[in-house]
Amino acid sequence: MNIKLIAIGKTDSKPLQILIDEYTKRLSFYIKFDLEIIPDIKNVKNLSEAQQKQKEGELILSKISPTDYLVLLDENGKEFSSMGFSEELQKRMNTGIKTLVFVIGGPYGFSESVYASAKGKISLSRMTFSHQMIRLFIIEQIYRGFTILKNEPYHHQ
Numbered sequence: 001m002n003i004k005l006i007a008i009g010k011t012d013s014k015p016l017q018i019l020i021d022e023y024t025k026r027l028s029f030y031i032k033f034d035l036e037i038i039p040d041i042k043n044v045k046n047l048s049e050a051q052q053k054q055k056e057g058e059l060i061l062s063k064i065s066p067t068d069y070l071v072l073l074d075e076n077g078k079e080f081s082s083m084g085f086s087e088e089l090q091k092r093m094n095t096g097i098k099t100l101v102f103v104i105g106g107p108y109g110f111s112e113s114v115y116a117s118a119k120g121k122i123s124l125s126r127m128t129f130s131h132q133m134i135r136l137f138i139i140e141q142i143y144r145g146f147t148i149l150k151n152e153p154y155h156h157q
């Protein structure tokens with residue numbers, strides 16, 4: 001299995017990008033991992049929230065292939081402990097899927113068509129984080145998940 005994370009818009013903050021790069025590098029030791037950034041939509045000021053979500057949704061779905069297992073990052077999704085999330089990663093690997101795709105929504109979340117295409121939704125907390133910060137948090141949790149599965153000390157430090 002390989003893992004892909006899809007997000008919208010480049011990371012504005014350099015310190016955040018440094019951490020994303022660091023955890024991407026660490027995670028790539030365990031599994032093939034790609035972070036795919038969809039460029040920001042142009043002239044977004046002329047669009048309503050619904051139009052922006054719709055356009056972002058079309059772009060997101062254009063990156064998904066029928067064999068992908070799509071999971072959305074969503075504050076109303078299912079919550080896991082880090083141990084539970086590592087078990088979920090193991091379950092997905094056991095089912096033989098080729099690509100597990102996580103998607104982070106834009107500033108207003110996801111369009112209905114993206115929700116309809118997803119196999120699941122996971123929440124990292126009931127609180128709302130910026131769509132840029134969530135990148136780091138989910139990459140760190142996937143990395144943590146693999147260190148748990150490999151019985152390595154990172155989770156216990």
Ligand SMILES: C[S@@+](CC[C@H](N)C(=O)[O-])C[C@H]1O[C@@H](n2cnc3c(N)ncnc32)[C@H](O)[C@@H]1O
Pocket residue numbers: 072073074075076103104105106107108109110122123124125126127128129130131132134
């Ligand atoms: C600023 S939030 C959008 C909030 C928006 N009210 C909504 O309905 O989703 C942007 C994106 O960050 C991600 N996100 C923010 N907080 C999250 C959380 N607690 N758990 C999982 N994903 C989160 C989601 O992918 C969301 O679409």
